[in-house]
Amino acid sequence: MHMADALVSPAVAGTMYAASTAAAAYSVKKVRNENDVKKIPLMGVMGAFVFAAQMINFTIPGTGSSGHLCGGMMLTALLGPHAGFLTMIGVLLIQCLLFADGGLLALGCNVWNMAFYGCFLGYFLVWKPLMRRQLSAGTIIAGSIIGSMLTLQMGAFSVTLETLFSGITELPFAVFAATMQPIHLAIGFVEGCITAAVLLFVYQARPGLLKGGRGEETSGRFSYKKTLGILGALALLIGGGLSLAASSNPDGLEWSIGQVTGVEELEAADYGIYAAAENIQNTTSLLPDYAFPESQSLFGTTFSGIVGAVLVLAVCIGVCCALRFFRKKRLK
């Protein structure tokens, strides 16, 4: 479910970065308030564990295919939502940089889709209410499976929305959502089962490691006002950020020129240095006005543009190779 940079527009990426940063800042504050110096090394090593465990293939009985561990639910159950969220960001950042799994610009989206839902919603909506009732094998299985399925569904739906708002695909929203959701329902179930198996083992070996039990303090819960405040701020942020992408007005420079002169583009004078420069340009340009000479087709400009771009890139490669050649010669 890692989104690539090509699937998001700058406005959507920026909005999701802002939302994820807000959640990360809140988590850092909460982790600091815990004042547990041992927690940082534990978070680091647990991040590496999730990374390593995600590489193990688990056979799905009766299918011949394999599944992987759900990192978000696992971390939130062992470290709590805030530390788990920060650890997941670290894992996603390293996956993006070292293995090109997800993009650097789309990191905000990936953090939101995988870490935020997995750690915060998975914990507060599923894991904690179940564990507060009774910490048992049954609740651990139910919490892991429901949590993984729910958070993966929300993550998949977010991918659909983010791609839609970015204007990337021509695929209708309903068709895209109908493709994404069922696949992730199955993936969520399998990942939930693997997470449940691992957490059950931990419960039997060291039950004190699991979070959300009855003995834990409740001061960390969101109040009604706080939740409304966060949702309101996010709504403003998302609305404001996405409106940038929706504008069909001329850009700032065209608007300013339009205000002063009444037209959005200025005509150059046909004498002196302007005329001489234009003459040189017309003589030397291979593709005047991004089209072949005498071409009247509007769409034809696209083709000639591609040819032009490829030519420029070829020149660029040539110049760079020449520079490298001369530099090596000089060093010899």
Place this chain on the structure above:
Amino acid sequence: MSKIEGAVREVHRMESLAEKDQWINRIYPLVKLILTIIYIATVVSFGKYQISRLLLMGIYPIVIFVLGEISFRDALRRLRFILPLVCVAGLFNPLFDRQIFFYVGKIKVTGGMVSMATLLVKGAYSVFASYLLIATTSIEKICFSLRKMHVPAAFVTQLLLTYRYISVLLEEAGRITQAYCLRAPRQKGVHFKVWGSLTGQLLLRSIDRASQVYESMLMRGYQGEFRYVSARKCKKGDWFYLLAWLAVFAVLRLV
């Protein structure tokens, strides 16, 4: 080669690339990080039919690949991670957008084909840019840049530790799965009966290791944050490098 072995090899390869003493490796890490983010943002900001102008943005990776003497083949291999999702998103464009743009011989090139090609080029360029960043800048230096951008120490420290322990735990996971495979021949993956115990053992060992790490860090004077002794300052050349590329991006995007 198994998936885990491949991952360990990739981590070590990237580390050795980032440690090379090239001009591009010596550029201030924060400058490279900012430049990469701006480059990717510029690339994805192009419209879905603006492929000709988008192609010109290839100047940045080309220059760095060639002058920085970085293997282009390795960068191409990284496309396998992003291409499937990009293809799924773009595959339907030719079906829904059938407006004819131009002809290549007798073949009709539709708007959907152009937009899909644009999407693939965007995906490739952004992967190349990220690869160039990580191939010339170590994670330690990126963490140093993050601290310079006032990212909290708690997050940066755990990121560094995660990175440090990835290869250790990957090797451990590799040993466990290899031992399992030797005892369960002709079996694809881990059987569901041992899902919990196999991964759980690794988890408990990791937690024990975390407390040992913490104790050894305390012994070495850890007080909540790592110190970057060898961090150098941003020089005029770094500023020039940043501004020159920003000017190129602005020209390619706006003109």
